[in-house]
Amino acid sequence: MNKTSKFNDLVFILIIAFHLYNRQWPWGDTLQTVLDTVxxxxxxxxxxxxxxLARK
Known part of the structure; x- marks a missing residue:
């Protein structure tokens, strides 16, 4: 696995954390529900x- 792939996964984790921190719990609009699903x-x-990869 290359460094770019690991970097993309790290950026994705940061985006999820930002989304969960700013989400309007327990309510949210349709966009938030779609983002949660994605x-x-x-x-x-x-x-x-x-x-x-770990099993290989």
Whole structure:
């Protein structure tokens, strides 16, 4: 895995943290719900990537 991929994953984690910090809990508009869904799916894919790489 190259450094760019790790950097992109780190930036993604920072974006998620910023989103969760600024989210209007427990309510939110449609955009926040869509962002939550996109972040969850992308996060699962990143975890799966590292899991597959660790098993090699």
């Amino acid at each position: 972040f969850i799916v992308t996060g699962v894919l990143i975890v799966a990537k590292y899991y597959i």
